[in-house]
Amino acid sequence: MKKIALIFLSLVWPLFSAAGQELMSPDGNLCLKFSLRNGDTPVYCLSYKGKPVIAESRLGFQLNNSGLHDWFEVAGTSRRTIDETWTPVWGEESSIRNHCNEMAVTLRQTSSDRRMTIRFRLFNDGLGFRYEFPDQDNLTYFVITDELTEFAMAGDHTAWWIPGDYDTQEYDYTKSRLSEIRGLLKGAISDNLSQTIFSDCGVQTSLQMKTDDGLYINLHEAALVDYPAMHLELDDSRLVFKAHLTPDPNGDKAYMQTPCTTPWRTVIVSENAADILSSRITLNLNEPCKIEDTSWIRPCKYVGVWWEMITNKSSWSYTNDLRSVHLDTDDLSLVKPNGTHAANNENVRKHIDFAAEHGFDAVLVEGWNIGWEDWFGNMKEYVFDFVTPYPDFDVQALNDYAHSKGVKLIMHHETSASPRNYERQLDTAYRFMNKYGYDAVKSGYVGNIIPKGNNHYNQWMVNHYLWAVKKAADYRIMVNAHEAVRPTGLCRTWPNLIGNESARGTEYQSFGGSKTFHVTVLPFTRLIGGPMDYTPGIFEQDIEKINPSNHSHVNCTIANQLGIYVAMSSPLQMAADLPETYERFMDAFQFIKDVALDWSESRYLEAEPGEYVTVARKAKGTGEWFVGNVTGEKDHISKISFSFLDSDKEYVATIYADAPDAHYRNNPQAYTIRTVRCNSKSTLVQKAVEGGGFAISFRESTPQDRKLKMLR
Numbered sequence: 001m002k003k004i005a006l007i008f009l010s011l012v013w014p015l016f017s018a019a020g021q022e023l024m025s026p027d028g029n030l031c032l033k034f035s036l037r038n039g040d041t042p043v044y045c046l047s048y049k050g051k052p053v054i055a056e057s058r059l060g061f062q063l064n065n066s067g068l069h070d071w072f073e074v075a076g077t078s079r080r081t082i083d084e085t086w087t088p089v090w091g092e093e094s095s096i097r098n099h100c101n102e103m104a105v106t107l108r109q110t111s112s113d114r115r116m117t118i119r120f121r122l123f124n125d126g127l128g129f130r131y132e133f134p135d136q137d138n139l140t141y142f143v144i145t146d147e148l149t150e151f152a153m154a155g156d157h158t159a160w161w162i163p164g165d166y167d168t169q170e171y172d173y174t175k176s177r178l179s180e181i182r183g184l185l186k187g188a189i190s191d192n193l194s195q196t197i198f199s200d201c202g203v204q205t206s207l208q209m210k211t212d213d214g215l216y217i218n219l220h221e222a223a224l225v226d227y228p229a230m231h232l233e234l235d236d237s238r239l240v241f242k243a244h245l246t247p248d249p250n251g252d253k254a255y256m257q258t259p260c261t262t263p264w265r266t267v268i269v270s271e272n273a274a275d276i277l278s279s280r281i282t283l284n285l286n287e288p289c290k291i292e293d294t295s296w297i298r299p300c301k302y303v304g305v306w307w308e309m310i311t312n313k314s315s316w317s318y319t320n321d322l323r324s325v326h327l328d329t330d331d332l333s334l335v336k337p338n339g340t341h342a343a344n345n346e347n348v349r350k351h352i353d354f355a356a357e358h359g360f361d362a363v364l365v366e367g368w369n370i371g372w373e374d375w376f377g378n379m380k381e382y383v384f385d386f387v388t389p390y391p392d393f394d395v396q397a398l399n400d401y402a403h404s405k406g407v408k409l410i411m412h413h414e415t416s417a418s419p420r421n422y423e424r425q426l427d428t429a430y431r432f433m434n435k436y437g438y439d440a441v442k443s444g445y446v447g448n449i450i451p452k453g454n455n456h457y458n459q460w461m462v463n464h465y466l467w468a469v470k471k472a473a474d475y476r477i478m479v480n481a482h483e484a485v486r487p488t489g490l491c492r493t494w495p496n497l498i499g500n501e502s503a504r505g506t507e508y509q510s511f512g513g514s515k516t517f518h519v520t521v522l523p524f525t526r527l528i529g530g531p532m533d534y535t536p537g538i539f540e541q542d543i544e545k546i547n548p549s550n551h552s553h554v555n556c557t558i559a560n561q562l563g564i565y566v567a568m569s570s571p572l573q574m575a576a577d578l579p580e581t582y583e584r585f586m587d588a589f590q591f592i593k594d595v596a597l598d599w600s601e602s603r604y605l606e607a608e609p610g611e612y613v614t615v616a617r618k619a620k621g622t623g624e625w626f627v628g629n630v631t632g633e634k635d636h637i638s639k640i641s642f643s644f645l646d647s648d649k650e651y652v653a654t655i656y657a658d659a660p661d662a663h664y665r666n667n668p669q670a671y672t673i674r675t676v677r678c679n680s681k682s683t684l685v686q687k688a689v690e691g692g693g694f695a696i697s698f699r700e701s702t703p704q705d706r707k708l709k710m711l712r
């Protein structure tokens with residue numbers, strides 16, 4: 001009887017497969033359907049509580065010599081449930097649950113006898129899927145010229161987007177309907193620095209959308225390894241996004257060798273915007289940590305010799321004489337100084353003193369090494385050597401001085417977007433860091449990638465960024481890469497990747513300003529892949545006060561800057577303004593000194609992209625709670641319950657907020673600081689202005705606090 005049933009099953013299986021196979025999320029709200037259109041072309045669709053999220057969408061590839069998108073039959077399907085909990089080295093909580101239902105459909109191309117598996121993982125908060133190419137006779141080395149994956153939208157959603165670009169992510173976001181993107185793209189591009197806008201109507205991931213009936217949909221990718229970054233190309237006549245991979249100089253997309261996989265394509269879905277921020281799909285789809293001993297990886301709060309160069313008050317270079325330093329003489333003392341070099345012994349010592357006095361872990365120093373005098377406008381492959389300091393930067397003495405005060409210096413490697421030069425010197429550069437006691441490097445890739453024809457997000461460069469991180473792990477070095485490809489959760493596997501920029505950071509506030517809603521969009525977009533070295537903490541918004549010839553304005557209030565430290569979690573946080581500016585606002589600066597960097601719990605209290613994000617987090621180790629709010633394009637009144645606090649304790653909350661007359665442009669330094677007693681039953685009603693915010697630190701109350709007002 002059993003035998004008969006088996007024969008029957010294997011007979012009907014191909015028919016059943018062609019008709020479609022379903023996968024439900026553990027809570028039953030999301031439903032994924034896979035089928036073969038016309039009996040041979042793989043497609044999928046996704047629905048949430050019966051509403052379409054992704055309408056029927058194509059899957060597959062175009063290779064240089066053939067197609068991997070039709071002539072398929074289902075060769076087998078396997079299913080399982082994953083439910084495990086893992087511990088990140090650092091992050092937004094001390095343990096993360098990975099709970100999903102998985103379906104892996106293995107396809108056989110009948111015309112070529114080639115196999116490809118599509119692995120779907122359906123979580124309560126979204127979908128991840130990737131393509132896998134097993135070891136097989138008829139597919140070994142192959143070249144992908146186009147990934148055909150589609151994401152068909154079921155309506156003309158609102159989207160927060162930046163233009164597709166192979167070389168920069170440093171754009172202000174635009175909010176529009178999908179159908180408006182084409183018309184708006186031109187304007188969005190013209191006010192930025194793009195070199196390689198790739199196509200007609202393309203945007204970058206992570207892309208945040210909202211449907212008219214209030215469903216939030218986020219598209220991104222996870223575990224981008226040995227593959228080019230994915231953009232999304234919109235066919236706006238049908239509202240269908242298609243994967244657009246970043247090409248190499250030949251126009252090819254990916255060089256593959258079986259067995260291999262693509263990154264995961266992710267679709268996060270929720271009725272509540274705050275759930276998009278608490279989704280851990282991106283991390284869960286990455287491999288577990290590959291570093292055995294992680295004891296040397298530590299969160300880091302830092303100041304830097306940096307903002308003064310970014311505002312053009314002082315210079316990275318020691319001299320204005322082009323090429324003079326490393327070509328004309330070996331005796332660096334003969335080189336003519338320009339008198340504006342920031343990374344000089346005295347200034348670095350001042351920053352070390354400031355860091356030590358206020359409890360910071362580290363001081364970043366940029367412009368310490370020769371090469372800056374040669375670099376700008378120079379497309380030569382060799383510019384920097386990463387081991388030769390300018391004559392006024394005593395690398396040994398400054399590191400000794402810092403260490404004597406319990407502070408580390410952070411190394412800076414501007415690669416001048418010349419990865420081959422960097423790769424050739426990387427061991428030497430990391431050894432130099434080990435020798436002097438640096439344990440973290442900020443790297444950067446400004447400019448067009450050399451050799452020419454390459455770009456920042458193609459497969460070769462994606463491999464380069466990860467290679468630099470892996471090699472750094474060998475030297476016990478933490479990495480914070482700027483201008484590198486957008487993160488896709490790789491910090492789970494390589495937690496020494498403690499930061500990335502990969503979006504428009506605070507520096508743009510000195511290059512003309514950013515939109516007031518920027519930091520309320522970033523958590524929904526850039527941060528889906530991992531933490532950002534946003535470099536917050538600017539207290540002087542009028543840049544002319546720092547450099548009279550820089551007329552830029554920082555478009556936010558001081559309270560907003562404080563809110564960022566909690567709203568945009570990162571194990572690496574800078575206090576980016578000048579020490580002398582902080583000296584004027586020591587009461588507000590106290591929050592930056594107090595705030596934690598690593599969390600055991602995070603609660604997303606309220607969020608709406610472009611409008612507000614309010615988060616409560618509990619510090620790992622101390623158990624202290626902090627709250628941060630950032631507010632976007634219009635004023636916002638938060639009404640938040642303190643129910644996250646321990647119910648048997650009383651606390652004192654210090655609330656740093658916009659003053660009633662604060663304004664991001666006209667009155668950004670108007671803030672109030674008040675202390676109240678509170679407990680888990682207290683509710684706070686707090687206003688933040690456009691580009692404003694608030695920040696709260698909590699401590700347990702003592703009998704001396706009795707005189708303080710109780711917040712009910």
Ligand code: NOJ
Nearest residue numbers: 366414444446482501507
């Ligand atoms: C751009 C980076 O984002 C910035 O932080 C850095 O100071 C400059 N490049 C110089 O490397």
Ligand code: CA
Nearest residue numbers: 170482483501
């Ligand atoms: Ca940058």
